[in-house]
Amino acid sequence: MTGCAPKSGWLGILMRAFAALPLPLAHATGALLGWLAELFPNRNREITRRNLELCLPDLSPGERHRLERRSLIETGKTLAEAPQTWCGEPEEILSRIESTSGESAVKQALSEGRGVIVAGPHLGAWEVIGLYLGAHYPITSLYRPPDSAALERLMTTGRERTGARLVPTDAKGVRALLKRVSRGEMVGILPDQDPGYEAGVFAPFFGIPALTMTLVPKLAAKSHALVVVGFAERLPGGGYHIPFVPVGDTIYDPDPAISATALNQAVEQAVRHCPEQYQWSYKRFRRRPEGEPGLY
Numbered sequence: 160m161t162g163c164a165p166k167s168g169w170l171g172i173l174m175r176a177f178a179a180l181p182l183p184l185a186h187a188t189g190a191l192l193g194w195l196a197e198l199f200p201n202r203n204r205e206i207t208r209r210n211l212e213l214c215l216p217d218l219s220p221g222e223r224h225r226l227e228r229r230s231l232i233e234t235g236k237t238l239a240e241a242p243q244t245w246c247g248e249p250e251e252i253l254s255r256i257e258s259t260s261g262e263s264a265v266k267q268a269l270s271e272g273r274g275v276i277v278a279g280p281h282l283g284a285w286e287v288i289g290l291y292l293g294a295h296y297p298i299t300s301l302y303r304p305p306d307s308a309a310l311e312r313l314m315t316t317g318r319e320r321t322g323a324r325l326v327p328t329d330a331k332g333v334r335a336l337l338k339r340v341s342r343g344e345m346v347g348i349l350p351d352q353d354p355g356y357e358a359g360v361f362a363p364f365f366g367i368p369a370l371t372m373t374l375v376p377k378l379a380a381k382s383h384a385l386v387v388v389g390f391a392e393r394l395p396g397g398g399y400h401i402p403f404v405p406v407g408d409t410i411y412d413p414d415p416a417i418s419a420t421a422l423n424q425a426v427e428q429a430v431r432h433c434p435e436q437y438q439w440s441y442k443r444f445r446r447r448p449e450g451e452p453g454l455y
Contacts, residue, residue: 174313182251182252183397185242185243189232192238192239193231207227213444214364214365215434226434233393234440245316253321259401265345274346274385276340278349278350278406279348279350280388280429280437282429283399283436289318292389293320294321298347299335300348301336301349303328323347336348346378348372350375350426351443354373355370363423365427369444376418386422389401390429392436393433393436406421409421410422
């Protein structure tokens with residue numbers, strides 16, 4: 160363990176405890192937390208249940224319930240992974256990446272001097288793919304600073320230690336992304352966060368209008384970068400597989416609703432690959448088009 164966690168306080172105790180565990184045991188502990196979250200009423204369970212009702216109505220109630228339980232278990236694993244990736248030995252985490260797919264297109268674009276935008280949704284082990292990209296590519300990633308200053312220090316230090324650079328979600332950070340992707344580097348963005356009305360448009364996600372960021376299409380249009388969806392899928396044996404899936408040329412469409420729809424379709428395709436590993440506990444549809452009732 161690298162000792163990045165605070166020496167006192169509940170956050171430091173929790174981080175050190177999880178980071179000290181072997182990854183399989185950390186995953187097992189996180190899975191237990193997720194299993195308990197399924198048993199007792201709580202906010203994460205209710206939001207997960209509602210999102211699955213909205214997005215996957217074709218599943219039977221029993222199928223949705225099983226997916227809800229698996230999703231909460233995977234969410235627990237995600238919580239356990241953060242201390243591992245921020246404070247543990249990165250070489251140990253990276254050694255568990257068994258394979259990648261679609262990476263040749265990423266390498267070719269960069270070799271030709273073309274930038275790459277990795278849209279990394281809240282799917283699978285998103286902290287792990289951050290470590291991988293930082294170790295292999297010149298990448299600058301956008302992040303939303305949390306309310307806790309101590310947590311922000313942990314997050315930025317942990318995510319940058321294999322070579323990535325983090326910039327906050329403000330005008331300066333966006334300019335830094337454009338500068339770097341325009342000169343043929345890689346940038347990373349979470350595409351499924353609520354960007355606020357001023358920075359997004361409504362586009363379908365699993366058939367539901369979702370306020371979707373316009374930043375990815377704007378950066379793509381200005382730099383003509385390759386846009387891919389990337390995520391780290393957890394494998395049954397405790398390893399990871401990282402797919403890179405090109406979004407397609409519609410992402411460059413000047414109509415923001417069309418390009419945002421292309422982005423959401425690509426993310427949806429990735430989620431359908433391993434739906435239990437998506438963060439269904441996030442209120443993705445919190446903001447509604449004018450005149451529409453709330454969904455939560």
